[in-house]
Amino acid sequence: MAINWFRAVPKLRHSEPEFIRSHAFSLSFSPTKRAFSGSGRIATALSSSSSSMSYEKELAAAKKAASLAALLCQAILSLSDFITFCLRVDFKNGNPEHKLSIESASNSEHDNVICDQLRMQNICLSKTHVVNLPILLPFKHLLDNESAVVFVYHLQETESLYFNPDCSLSRPMANQYNLSSQVDFSYWFSLLQKVQKALLQSDVHSKSDKSPVTVADYGSQAIVSLVLERELPCESFSLVAEEDSGDLRKESGQETLERIKKLVNDTLANSDFSSVSNLTTEDVLRAIDNGKSEGGSSGQHWVLDPIDGTKGFVRGDQYAIALGLLDEGKVVLGVLACPNLPLASISGNNQHSSYDKVGCLFFATVGTGTYMQPLDGSYPIKVHVSATENPEEASFFESFEAAHSLHDLSSSIAQKLGVKALPVRIDSQAKYGALSRGDGAIYLRFPHKGYREKIWDHAAGCIVVTEAGGVVADAAGNPLDFSKGKYLDLDTGIIVTNQKLMPLLLKAVRESLEEKLSSL
Numbered sequence: 383m384a385i386n387w388f389r390a391v392p393k394l395r396h397s398e399p400e401f402i403r404s405h406a407f408s409l410s411f412s413p414t415k416r417a418f419s420g421s422g423r424i425a426t427a428l429s430s431s432s433s434s435m436s437y438e439k440e441l442a443a444a445k446k447a448a449s450l451a452a453l454l455c456q457a458i459l460s461l462s463d464f465i466t467f468c469l470r471v472d473f474k475n476g477n478p479e480h481k482l483s484i485e486s487a488s489n490s491e492h493d494n495v496i497c498d499q500l501r502m503q504n505i506c507l508s509k510t511h512v513v514n515l516p517i518l519l520p521f522k523h524l525l526d527n528e529s530a531v532v533f534v535y536h537l538q539e540t541e542s543l544y545f546n547p548d549c550s551l552s553r554p555m556a557n558q559y560n561l562s563s564q565v566d567f568s569y570w571f572s573l574l575q576k577v578q579k580a581l582l583q584s585d586v587h588s589k590s591d592k593s594p595v596t597v598a599d600y601g602s603q604a605i606v607s608l609v610l611e612r613e614l615p616c617e618s619f620s621l622v623a624e625e626d627s628g629d630l631r632k633e634s635g636q637e638t639l640e641r642i643k644k645l646v647n648d649t650l651a652n653s654d655f656s657s658v659s660n661l662t663t664e665d666v667l668r669a670i671d672n673g674k675s676e677g678g679s680s681g682q683h684w685v686l687d688p689i690d691g692t693k694g695f696v697r698g699d700q701y702a703i704a705l706g707l708l709d710e711g712k713v714v715l716g717v718l719a720c721p722n723l724p725l726a727s728i729s730g731n732n733q734h735s736s737y738d739k740v741g742c743l744f745f746a747t748v749g750t751g752t753y754m755q756p757l758d759g760s761y762p763i764k765v766h767v768s769a770t771e772n773p774e775e776a777s778f779f780e781s782f783e784a785a786h787s788l789h790d791l792s793s794s795i796a797q798k799l800g801v802k803a804l805p806v807r808i809d810s811q812a813k814y815g816a817l818s819r820g821d822g823a824i825y826l827r828f829p830h831k832g833y834r835e836k837i838w839d840h841a842a843g844c845i846v847v848t849e850a851g852g853v854v855a856d857a858a859g860n861p862l863d864f865s866k867g868k869y870l871d872l873d874t875g876i877i878v879t880n881q882k883l884m885p886l887l888l889k890a891v892r893e894s895l896e897e898k899l900s901s902l
């Protein structure tokens with residue numbers, strides 16, 4: 383039995399009559415489900431928060447926009463004519479120069495170029511072969527590197543093979559294929575040597591303008607921009623976003639633009655925005671270019687990363703659609719859609735989860751806490767950062783990509799703190815989401831010298847963590863300043879943890895940075 387809780391029209395900052403009518407809602411509490419439910423567009427948000435109504439309208443629009451963009455990205459990932467195969471060889475020696483990455487689209491020039499090159503090497507590599515190819519080779523001999531990771535993709539299947547310096551395979555791959563380090567890799571060694579030669583000879587590792595990530599990036603930005611504009615009609619709508627339409631307006635961008643238009647229209651047609659789904663290419667370009675704002679310290683600015691963690695997206699791992707709202711230079715609202723993030727904990731200590739349910743939406747408004755909602759639309763729950771005071775129990779997150787953050791420095795900091803667990807390496811602001819629900823207790827990010835952090839890479843994540851009780855700071859302990867335009871003014875790194883661990887973490891960071899400096 384559901385108890386009728388109340389029926390109300392929320393107090394609004396902007397009081398358009400039409401808006402008020404459409405946002406009247408009813409809210410009920412079900413003792414059996416122990417949850418609120420409701421009708422009306424912001425009932426879900428209200429069921430989880432009643433203390434501050436000021437950003438409800440924006441939050442509802444942002445959740446909708448991010449969820450739709452996530453849907454678009456997932457749809458793109460599942461399109462068979464986009465990702466027929468992708469072979470990526472990533473040398474884990476911390477040197478970004480040593481990367482070899484192929485993205486390919488069916489019947490595209492890339493497929494043909496790769497296959498031609500391989501044929502010249504007497505390797506007949508059809509798409510099926512690529513998919514079934516268990517690339518088991520000792521990269522150590524091949525490239526004289528410490529270790530290597532090879533990813534083979536086909537549609538949504540992703541297999542990650544970890545090779546250790548002794549040529550053995552790391553789990554779970556070894557288990558999956560029932561292999562041991564005694565397996566003779568010599569055949570694969572010679573095959574892959576040829577594959578590598580072919581790949582290096584072919585000029586295919588430039589980003590294709592038809593690559594799924596390009597289409598998803600632009601498509602996601604167009605959708606978020608359209609939904610926000612539609613839901614929040616306001617003269618001073620301002621969006622600071624990563625992409626602009628420059629390349630799409632060129633002759634060479636026309637085919638990609640058509641694909642984006644179709645995917646955006648299809649996504650909108652299947653949503654409650656079906657009335658906006660007949661967009662022309664000009665509409666799409668205009669929506670993308672809405673994101674040209676520079677941000678700053680006055681007024682309101684939406685901040686969007688349409689696909690944060692593009693490397694993870696291509697690899698089939700973690701990525702996020704990250705949307706924040708700045709009000710007078712402060713982040714007041716954040717939504718993170720993480721389509722591949724398991725609902726269960728991904729902490730280094732969680733050995734048991736099968737991760738069969740994925741897709742999380744994290745959202746927070748200032749002063750009301752952080753909520754996590756499965757992307758399938760079921761009820762949100764309030765989340766909190768880990769309460770641990772003991773660094774030995776704390777597992778920590780860092781970038782998957784060694785090129786994005788100094789793994790050695792994180793390892794030195796973790797060692798000083800006495801952290802026992804291995805680092806959890808995942809892409810994108812999904813790290814902030816996972817941290818906000820206590821999967822791990824620390825996030826360390828130390829980009830290589832010269833890299834400038836952008837506001838869209840941290841705005842949403844920052845409020846999601848702080849509203850869950852965490853602290854986000856630069857390496858000196860200062861809060862991040864989002865009021866300076868597109869960039870964060872940082873020259874060190876970003877550290878995140880709970881309030882109790884922050885003093886210890888800051889001390890370890892300071893000592894490790896000093897050691898690093900003195901060793902130069």
Ligand SMILES: Nc1ncnc2c1ncn2[C@@H]1O[C@H](COP(=O)(O)O)[C@@H](O)[C@H]1OP(=O)(O)O
Nearest residue numbers: 690691692781782783785786809810829833839
């Ligand atoms: N050299 C770099 N150093 C640090 N971060 C980078 C670098 N290059 C790109 N990024 C950005 O880091 C973010 C992903 O970080 P993480 O390693 O945590 O997944 C992305 O926003 C990515 O940009 P982009 O969004 O353009 O791919």
Ligand SMILES: [Mg+2]
Nearest residue numbers: 687690691839
């Ligand atoms: Mg990003």
